[in-house]
Amino acid sequence: MILTIERVGKYTIKFKNMPNIEGFAAVCGKKEGQGPFAKYFDKIFEDSKLGEDSFEKGESRLQTEAVSLAIKKSKIKPEDINIIFSGDLLNQCLSSTFGIKDFNIPFVGQFGACSTMAQVLSMASIMVASKAANRCVGVTSSHFCAAERQYRFPLEYGCQRFQTAQWTVTGSGAAVVATSGQGPFIQAVTFGKMVDLGVKDTTNMGAAMAPAAADTLKNFFEDTKTHPQDFDLILTGDLGVVGSKILKELLLKEKIILGDRHNDCGLMVFHREEQDVHSGGSGCGCSGLILCSYVFKSMRRKEMKNVLFMATGALMSPTSSQQGESIPSIAHLLWFKSD
Amino acid sequence: MILTIERVGKYTIKFKNMPNIEGFAAVCGKKEGQGPFAKYFDKIFEDSKLGEDSFEKGESRLQTEAVSLAIKKSKIKPEDINIIFSGDLLNQCLSSTFGIKDFNIPFVGQFGACSTMAQVLSMASIMVASKAANRCVGVTSSHFCAAERQYRFPLEYGCQRFQTAQWTVTGSGAAVVATSGQGPFIQAVTFGKMVDLGVKDTTNMGAAMAPAAADTLKNFFEDTKTHPQDFDLILTGDLGVVGSKILKELLLKEKIILGDRHNDCGLMVFHREEQDVHSGGSGCGCSGLILCSYVFKSMRRKEMKNVLFMATGALMSPTSSQQGESIPSIAHLLWFKSD
Numbered sequence: 001m002i003l004t005i006e007r008v009g010k011y012t013i014k015f016k017n018m019p020n021i022e023g024f025a026a027v028c029g030k031k032e033g034q035g036p037f038a039k040y041f042d043k044i045f046e047d048s049k050l051g052e053d054s055f056e057k058g059e060s061r062l063q064t065e066a067v068s069l070a071i072k073k074s075k076i077k078p079e080d081i082n083i084i085f086s087g088d089l090l091n092q093c094l095s096s097t098f099g100i101k102d103f104n105i106p107f108v109g110q111f112g113a114c115s116t117m118a119q120v121l122s123m124a125s126i127m128v129a130s131k132a133a134n135r136c137v138g139v140t141s142s143h144f145c146a147a148e149r150q151y152r153f154p155l156e157y158g159c160q161r162f163q164t165a166q167w168t169v170t171g172s173g174a175a176v177v178a179t180s181g182q183g184p185f186i187q188a189v190t191f192g193k194m195v196d197l198g199v200k201d202t203t204n205m206g207a208a209m210a211p212a213a214a215d216t217l218k219n220f221f222e223d224t225k226t227h228p229q230d231f232d233l234i235l236t237g238d239l240g241v242v243g244s245k246i247l248k249e250l251l252l253k254e255k256i257i258l259g260d261r262h263n264d265c266g267l268m269v270f271h272r273e274e275q276d277v278h279s280g281g282s283g284c285g286c287s288g289l290i291l292c293s294y295v296f297k298s299m300r301r302k303e304m305k306n307v308l309f310m311a312t313g314a315l316m317s318p319t320s321s322q323q324g325e326s327i328p329s330i331a332h333l334l335w336f337k338s339d
Numbered sequence: 340m341i342l343t344i345e346r347v348g349k350y351t352i353k354f355k356n357m358p359n360i361e362g363f364a365a366v367c368g369k370k371e372g373q374g375p376f377a378k379y380f381d382k383i384f385e386d387s388k389l390g391e392d393s394f395e396k397g398e399s400r401l402q403t404e405a406v407s408l409a410i411k412k413s414k415i416k417p418e419d420i421n422i423i424f425s426g427d428l429l430n431q432c433l434s435s436t437f438g439i440k441d442f443n444i445p446f447v448g449q450f451g452a453c454s455t456m457a458q459v460l461s462m463a464s465i466m467v468a469s470k471a472a473n474r475c476v477g478v479t480s481s482h483f484c485a486a487e488r489q490y491r492f493p494l495e496y497g498c499q500r501f502q503t504a505q506w507t508v509t510g511s512g513a514a515v516v517a518t519s520g521q522g523p524f525i526q527a528v529t530f531g532k533m534v535d536l537g538v539k540d541t542t543n544m545g546a547a548m549a550p551a552a553a554d555t556l557k558n559f560f561e562d563t564k565t566h567p568q569d570f571d572l573i574l575t576g577d578l579g580v581v582g583s584k585i586l587k588e589l590l591l592k593e594k595i596i597l598g599d600r601h602n603d604c605g606l607m608v609f610h611r612e613e614q615d616v617h618s619g620g621s622g623c624g625c626s627g628l629i630l631c632s633y634v635f636k637s638m639r640r641k642e643m644k645n646v647l648f649m650a651t652g653a654l655m656s657p658t659s660s661q662q663g664e665s666i667p668s669i670a671h672l673l674w675f676k677s678d
Contacts, residue, residue, distance in 0.1 A: 005471045007421070011445060013471045054662055082346070083530055091430035092656035093450045097533065101654075101667045106350060106530035108458060108671075109450035109654075111432045119447060123462070130469030132344045132352045150658070191422055191445035194436065315440075315448070317431035319489070323393055328440045332447075 005129050009223025011190050011216075018185035018337065019128040022135070022178040023074030026293035027065045028285070029144070029170030035270045040293035041171075042069050048145055048170065056094055059143035059170075062285070063088070063099025066174035066292070067139050074176040081105045081176070082133035085120040087112060088141050089168070089283060090150060091317070095141055099172075105137075114209070114238050115192070115313030116140040116284040117173060117291060118332035122189040124177040125334070134179065141172035142283025151202060151318055164204035166240045166282035169269055173288025175296070184299040184307075188224060188335040192216035194315065196328035202321050206243025206266075206279055209312040212329035213239060214250035216310060220333050221256060228258050232304040235295065237287035237311030237331075238266035240280030265290040287311045299338040307336045344468050348562025350529050350555075357524035357676065358467040361474070361517040362413030365632035366404045367624070368483070368509030374609045379632035380510075381408050387484055387509065395433055398482035398509075401624070402427075402438025405513035405631070406478050413515040420444045420515070421472035424459040426451060427480050428507070428622060429489060430657070434480055438511075444476075453548070453577050454531070454652030455479040455623040456512060456630060457671035461528040463516040464673070473518065480511035481622025490541060490657055503543035505579045505621035508608055512627025514635070523638040523646075527563060527674040531555040533654065535667035541660050545582025545605075545618055548651040551668035552578060553589035555649060559672050560595060567597050571643040574634065576626035576650030576670075577605035579619030604629040626650045638677040646675045 004016040025042045033044030043065060049058040050065075063086065071078055084103065086096035087110035100107055112119040120138030127133040145155055147168040153159040177186070195215050199208040213236055221227060228234060239247055244264045251258060265287040266280035291309055298304050310333040316325075343355040364381045372383030382404060388397040389404075402425065410417055423442065425435035426449035439446055451458040459477030466472040484494055486507040492498040516525070534554050538547040552575055560566065567573060578586055583603045590597060604626040605619035630648055637643050649672040655664075 005469050007470070007473070011421075056658060056662065082350075087450065089431075090656065091658055092428075092452070092654070094656040094659050097654040097656075097667055098659070098664065101533040101535055104532055106532050107669060108462070108530060109426075111426065111448035111450045113431070123447070126466065126469060126471045130344050130465060130471065131346065132465045132469065134346070191447060193443055193445050194440040196440055315431070315436040317429065317433040317436075319395060319430055320433050320437070323395065325437065328436050330446060 011219045012188050012223035014188045015129045015186060018187055019125040019177050020181035021184045021296055022176040022181045023070045024175040024292040024296045025066045025069030025073060026173045026289045027062055027171060028289055032169055032171050032269060037268060037290060037294050040297055055143055055145040056090060059095040059141050059146050060099035062141045062172035063095060063139055066172040067137055070174040070176050078103050078105055081135050081137050083108055083127060084137045085110050085123045086139045087116040087120060089113060089147050112330060113313030113315050114282060114284050115311040115330050115332050117288040118309060118311035118334055121175060121334055122332055125186040125189060128177050128179055136177050137174060139174035140284035140288045142168050142285035143170045144168045147283060161278055162203040163278050164242050166205060166238060166266055166279045167277035168283035169281045169286035169289060171285035171289040173292030175292055183338055184296055184336045186334055187337045190216055190220040190333040192331040194328045194330050196326050198326045200326050202316060204242060205282060205314040206240040207246060208314045208327040209329040210239055210243040210246035211250060213247050213310060213312045213331040216331040216333050218254055228261050231261055231306045231308050234258055234262045234308045236264045238282040239264050239312060240266040242279050299336060302338050305338045309334045309336060350558040351527050351562035353527045354468045354525060357526055358464040358516050359520035360523045360635055361515040361520045362409045363514040363631040363635045364405045364408030364412060365512045365628045366401055366510060367628055371508055371510050371608060376607060376629060376633050379636055394482055394484040395429060398434040398480050398485050399438035401480045401511035402434060402478055405511035406476055409513040409515050417442050417444055420474050420476050422447055422466060423476045424449050424462045425478045426455040426459060428452060428486050451669060452652030452654050453621060453623050454650040454669050454671050456627040457648060457650035457673055460514060460673055461671055464525045464528060467516050467518055475516050476513060478513035479623035479627045481507050481624035482509045483507045486622060500617055501542040502617050503581050505544060505577060505605055505618045506616035507622035508620045508625035508628060510624035510628040512631030514631055522677055523635055523675045525673055526676045529555055529559040529672040531670040533667040533669050535665050537665045539665050541655060543581060544621060544653040545579040546585060547653045547666040548668040549578055549582040549585035550589060551670040552586050552649060552651045555670040555672050557593055567600050570600055570645045570647050573597055573601045573647045575603045577621040578603050578651060579605040581618050638675060641677050644677045648673045648675060
């Protein structure tokens with residue numbers, strides 16, 4: 001089978017023979033394991049350090065576990081994987097490095113903040129479709145305790161959280177992308193441009209990310225000549241309450257009405273009120289967790305046939321925040337089909 | 340023209356019709372502008388902040404300048420570029436984000452520490468060869484002052500430098516990869532695996548990175564059935580004095596003799612003794628600077644026909660260093676041909 005690739009419109013890459021999600025896995029922490037989608041997750045860890053001696057090493061273990069499970073569920077071995085694409089939120093992609101290094105598989109580190117799950121699967125799909133690889137893994141993770149102390153405040157400080165703030169998910173999602181199988185399949189990829197409207201508030205990332213999401217989604221619909229009603233689910237990564245509202249408002253101005261088709265991993269992952277997470281979940285583990293569990297499982301059961309998955313990233317760093325810089329954002333999109 | 344891709348051996352991706360380096364540019368700081376290869380660089384900035392108010396923003400400007408020049412020298416416009424692949428050494432790829440955001444081009448952030456120049460060009464090549472993109476840019480940067488204060492000590496502290504330490508290059512290299520042109524051309528890519536022999540010394544990155552370089556180079560020779568003598572130059576990224584020596588020793592055990600064909604961007608970029616840089620230059624700007632100036636210019640003049648470029652990365656973060664972790668390393672390789 002020859003897999004071929006074509007560019008459609010200005011920004012979209014379409015696959016003539018679609019790469020396949022061969023296997024996938026989602027693992028998470030205790031709080032996520034008490035959320036409404038817990039029954040779809042493969043493993044829930046009660047210990048936030050997963051037996052390691054730091055939160056960061058705990059996060060690395062999440063990636064190790066997710067990749068191991070995704071490989072196992074694909075009924076293959078690590079040596080069958082040609083390349084792993086991985087990224088996370090920590091400085092210099094620390095948890096990816098330490099989570100992946102012992103697999104002994106070629107590794108290409110990715111950074112797209114919370115957009116990373118879409119980015120790693122996009123790269124994996126292109127590699128497989130182009131025959132540059134037979135099989136790739138895409139994986140991301142995030143960890144509440146590691147992210148908070150790096151980007152905001154150490155938890156010990158007991159800082160009060162803003163109502164616009166989101167709760168970084170402790171979790172990891174991994175998927176094996178291969179040439180053939182039972183799906184879901186990847187039909188197209190749209191890479192996003194950075195959008196920077198000057199938002200500087202690190203406790204309101206939804207507002208920073210929504211314009212990037214609107215831009216990528218608009219580009220995708222234009223490129224592919226599709227409409228929201230062509231999809232069973234239009235799933236954003238982690239815009240939360242604030243960002244989801246802004247996204248819909250921005251798209252309305254472009255005469256694009258998402259309606260009930262839209263959902264957001266950040267709104268799904270927790271019982272928002274009861275679990276006290278304010279604007280919702282966030283982190284690249286958030287979209288990774290929901291995609292590599294509920295979404296892919298539902299698609300395999302053909303409960304959903306066409307899904308747009310668009311993870312959004314706030315491209316900030318502790319250094320840029322401390323220097324008073326704005327938060328440029330980005331959103332990458334994949335179109336999944338169940339057959 | 341249909342560009343096709345095939346996997347060769349276990350780790351190598353070979354292009355049947357080779358992607359082309361359409362244009363390239365190299366910009367740097369004052370110290371690099373006093374080095375032996377200064378005449379090949381496009382722009383030398385005397386001000387280490389490039390007129391910005393922080394070293395980090397100065398580094399971002401290096402990327403902006405390098406990409407602008409590479410696009411200009413390719414005689415194209417920013418809108419002709421489908422995707423920019425960029426990465427740097429700072430936390431959360433800060434200088435890439437701020438250096439690239441205003442180009443309004445789809446952006447895919449990469450992290451491979453000092454291996455990033457090879458990583459971005461590998462990704463760009465595969466995208467172009469697979470027709471997922473018509474034109475891509477690969478760019479990296481590093482900045483001495485920004486890197487020192489993030490990874491080691493702020494300069495104001497006046498810390499004495501170890502003899503094994505390398506001097507992070509203030510510079511950026513950018514290249515436009517397209518389907519056709521006058522070359523150099525990319526014949527093959529080999530992605531590296533992470534290698535971790537337990538080195539923890541952040542002032543001796545050459546020792547940490549050399550085993551990864553040896554592994555990737557050995558894999559490439561095995562996959563392609565080539566030998567060191569088939570190449571005019573085997574150029575490592577920034578192993579410096581210590582790492583270059585270890586690389587040769589490790590390869591000798593495998594009966595691979597690099598000899599005079601080997602050189603290292605870290606050994607080339609400065610007058611090592613006179614400029615007091617101890618073990619040599621480093622940083623992803625180091626290999627970017629030498630590759631996108633001297634190497635590509637020499638290849639266009641056909642002074643070199645076959646060049647292996649292998650950038651090496653020490654996958655450390657301030658957090659992992661402070662937590663006493665080792666430094667896993669990686670090396671990605673490209674095979675350039677002049678025709």
